[in-house]
Amino acid sequence: MDHLDTLRCFVAVADAGGFAAAARRLGVSATAVTRAIAALEARLSVLLFQRSTRTVRLTEAGERFLVDCRPILTDLQEAEQAASGGQAEPQGLLAITAPQMFGMRHVAPVVQAFLHAQPRVQVRTLFVNRLVHLLEEGMDVAIRIAHLPDSGLTAVQVGALRRLVVASPAYLAQHGEPRHPDELVAHRAIGFSFDNNSVSPWKFKGGVVGQPHFSWISNSNEVDIAAAESGLGLTRCLAYQAAQGVRAGRLRVVLAAHEPPPVPVHIVYPAGRRAPAKVRAFVEFARERLSAEPVLQGRGLTRRA
Template sequence: MDKLETMKAFLAVVQEGSFSKASEKLNLSPQLVSKYVSWLEEKLKTRLLNRTTRKVSVTEAGRAYFERCQQILIDLEETENSLSNLEQHVSGTLTVSAPMSFGTRHLARLLVDFQRTYPEVEIDLQLTDAKVDIVDQGIDVAIRIGHLKDSSLIAKKITPIRLSICASPDYLTQYGEPASPDELVEHSYLKYAYTEENFVFSQFDQHAAKLRLRHTITANNGDLLMNAAVHGGGIIIQPTFITGEAIAQGQLKRILTGYEPSPLNMYAVYAHRKFLASKVRSFVDFVVQYYGDIPYWDQY
C-alpha cells in the first residue's frame, strides 16, 4: 500500500473531522479512506483515531503523527515545486507581517540581506503585535512567536525564543530580589497585553508553580515594558531578543533563572497554496536559515 496516500488520507480525516468529509475531499470512497487509516494504525502498532458513531477524534499519538506527516508532505511538495521554480524569476511585491519589537530590532538586517540576494523583490513590511488573518489581509508571510494552533496554515520553525525574568538593579535593591516564583506576587509586574494571565515557571527539577501576577502596567509593546523595567518600574517576563542588550549592559538583571518559562518558537507562517510563488518560497527558505538554533541575541 502506498504510504504517502495513506498519510494523505489520515491528514484529511483529522483536518475534516470525519471519514465521509475526508473521502469527499480526496475523491475516494469512505471505505478506502478507512482502510488506509487502519493500515497505518496496524503498521505503527498504535491507535491514531478514536472512532464513534457520531464523531472521530485524534489520539495523542495521532496528533504527534499528524504533525510529522503534515511536515513530510509539505516538504515533499515544496521540493517538487522548487524544482519547477528553479528557472522562474524571483520578483514582485512581498507582503510580510511581523511583531513590532522583533521587527524594529532584528528584521532590518535580514530584509537588506534578502534584497541583496533577490534585488527585484520589493518588501511591504507591516509591524503589529496583534494576530492578523493573513488570507483576508493579503499577507504573503507572517513572522509569529508562540504556540500555533491553526492547522490550515503552514508554519516553518525559524528559531527558539527564550524568555527572561528581569528587573533593574535599582528596583531589586529597593524591593529585594525574589528567591522563588511565589514571591513575585509581592512585586510590581509589567504585563505584556497579548500574554496569558497565568505563567508556568519550569524549575530545573521539573517542579512547576502556576501564578497569577499583580500587574501595575499593561502595554501591547515589549520595548516599552523593557524601558519601564530599566527605569525601575517592576519585573518583566520578555523575550531575550528584547532584553538581551539591556542585560549585557547591566541595565537589567536576570532573576529566577532556574524558573524561566519554557522557550517559545518563532515561525514563518503562510497559507498552504499549491505552486507557491517563488518570492514567498524564497523568503521562507531564507528566513528559516537566517538566525540558526542559537540566534545572535542569545550570544551576549
C-alpha cells in the first residue's frame, strides 16, 4: 500500500469510526487497514487514533492531520477525474448538514429523490441545531438559515423564511390577540433556547422589542410548536416550523404587521466551480426543489378549507 493509499485509509477510518467499517468502505481487509494506520503513525512518530475494544477516536494530532489530509485527497481525486473524464459523473460519498427540523422536513425528501436519480452517490446527513464547520467536520454541503458572514464558501440562496409569532385559536379566544409587541407582556409564551437556559426578548420590525412571560423554555422547536398547539401560549418560530399547524388550523399567526425581515436560506459549499460532480449535482438538484417550496417564498401559510 503506497503513501496515498495510506492517507485514504486514515481518512476512511476517521469517517467510519472504526477499522472494520473503513475496510468495508475501501474494499480491503481490516488487517490491511490496521497495518496502514500503524505504518502511518510510525512514519509520523505520533498516535493518530485512541483505540479501545469498542471505539476508535482521533487524537488531537489526528484531528489536525485530518484537516490537512482532506483537501490533499480531494484535489488529487478532482485531478484524476478531470483527466479521465469522470468529473462529469456524480459518484461517491456526499455529506450534507442542515438544521434538524428543516433537514427532516425539507432536506430529507430532496435527498431521497436525489439518490433515486443518482444511484452511484451515497449520502451521509447530519441534522443538528448547531453551526457545523464544513471542512473540519468533513461536510460537502450545508443548508444555512441565517444572514451569512463573508467567507471562502460558495452560497446559493434558495429563499427566505418569515419569523412568526403563533398561538392556538383556543389560547387567543381566551386571552385575546396581541396587536402590538408591547402587549406581549400580558401573554404567556413558550421560548426556544439552544442552551435551554435563557431566552432573548423577541425583536420585531424597526427594532421594537416584546417581552412575554415564558412559562416554558425548551431547546426543541417541535416541543415549542406542540405546546403552542395545545393552547399553552404564544411561540416564536420560523415559517416552515409552524406551516403544518397553520394550514391545519391548529395555529394562527399574530403580529404579522410587525414581523422583522425574513431570514435567508442558502445552500453552502466549498470549492465553487472546482467542487466535485456529486456536490455540483446535488446543489443544482436541491436548488430547483427548495426554490419551489412555497414556505421559502413567503407563501404556504393559508389555512386549508
